[in-house]
Amino acid sequence: MSLEQRRFGATDLQVSAIGFGTWALGGSASSGGVAYGWGDTDEAESLRALARARELGINFFDTADVYGFGIAEERIGQAFGDRDDVVIATKAGQVPGADGKLVGDYSAAHVVSACEASLRRLRRSRIDFFQLHTAKIAHLEAGGCLEAVERLQAQGKIRYWGVSLNTFEPVREAEWLIERQLGHGFQLVLNLLNRRALPLLARMAAGGYGVIARVPLQFGLLGGRLTRDTRFPADDHRSVRLSPDVLAEALDVLERDVFPLAAARGLTADAMAIGFAAHFAEVATVIPGIRTVAHAERNASAPTRLPPDLQQRLLDLGPVLTALFESLERRG
Numbered sequence: 001m002s003l004e005q006r007r008f009g010a011t012d013l014q015v016s017a018i019g020f021g022t023w024a025l026g027g028s029a030s031s032g033g034v035a036y037g038w039g040d041t042d043e044a045e046s047l048r049a050l051a052r053a054r055e056l057g058i059n060f061f062d063t064a065d066v067y068g069f070g071i072a073e074e075r076i077g078q079a080f081g082d083r084d085d086v087v088i089a090t091k092a093g094q095v096p097g098a099d100g101k102l103v104g105d106y107s108a109a110h111v112v113s114a115c116e117a118s119l120r121r122l123r124r125s126r127i128d129f130f131q132l133h134t135a136k137i138a139h140l141e142a143g144g145c146l147e148a149v150e151r152l153q154a155q156g157k158i159r160y161w162g163v164s165l166n167t168f169e170p171v172r173e174a175e176w177l178i179e180r181q182l183g184h185g186f187q188l189v190l191n192l193l194n195r196r197a198l199p200l201l202a203r204m205a206a207g208g209y210g211v212i213a214r215v216p217l218q219f220g221l222l223g224g225r226l227t228r229d230t231r232f233p234a235d236d237h238r239s240v241r242l243s244p245d246v247l248a249e250a251l252d253v254l255e256r257d258v259f260p261l262a263a264a265r266g267l268t269a270d271a272m273a274i275g276f277a278a279h280f281a282e283v284a285t286v287i288p289g290i291r292t293v294a295h296a297e298r299n300a301s302a303p304t305r306l307p308p309d310l311q312q313r314l315l316d317l318g319p320v321l322t323a324l325f326e327s328l329e330r331r332g
Helices: 043-055 067-080 108-122 137-142 144-154 171-180 198-206 244-257 259-264 269-278 293-300 308-316 318-331
Strands: 005-007 014-016 060-062 087-092 094-096 102-104 127-133 158-164 185-189 210-214 285-287
Touching: 043 067, 043 293, 060 285, 067 087, 067 108, 087 108, 108 127, 108 144, 127 144, 127 185, 137 144, 137 171, 144 158, 158 171, 158 210, 171 185, 171 198, 185 198, 198 210, 244 259, 244 318, 259 269, 259 308, 269 285, 269 293, 269 308
Parallel strands: 060 087, 087 127, 127 158, 158 185, 185 210, 210 285
Antiparallel strands: 005 014, 094 102
């Protein structure tokens, strides 16, 4: 099946405009008493979802060593091995701290060893796009992580590298790298609710950086499939993130102002939300989370461009939806 391909910044990578986010493939991982996963995941269904996505034209698969603490990477390795018709991105830098909760380790030694461990789990000879997982300015200025990625690239273990930016404050680290012309791409949150990275897109494109847009459905909130009665198991991070109060407040606004716009165009809410993020020319690929074959089929059929008037209407809703996001953020 044909799916729009886009160039990843100034690199030679060609990626599907809709990719595959694999966080959920890690299952019900937790650390320090905090759930970081999405509940139980079936291994066989994960492998079928990966295979079906590739059949549908998805060639970009994003993961991280912390997703299931290696499980998501292992699933990708099982599905694809060292095939050259897929583009694999992974991340490193998040590790359990003394209390079990995740902390950052961006030392050169850790970044190198993490990359080598990811290569083994992925069953690949090199990683197409290697990301420092929410590294901060202090980590970048310390230099160890930069030394590591340059060494890994020189050794041919990674092709390109960049930073997966913080969800809530993406600007400082992005600007630090852009000003120094370091790295080749960024991963950032971009969806109808969280628009904080929008002002960065033009600068990233001008600098030749590839852009990965994550969380286009805001953990399912923008997909139109959750209700006020939806509840998540304790081993699913959404049990805290999407509490009953959050669901009620968000759905009051979304059902009034957003979901009817999709219905009027014959679109599902999730297709419209994915299309909103993919519509930006600076975005190379959007990575909705996929756990099942049904998810793969649904997401791969989403539009990669919305009708211009619909995109503009969604942009015009910025003040309303940003206010909602900030209210939800205060709850968390």
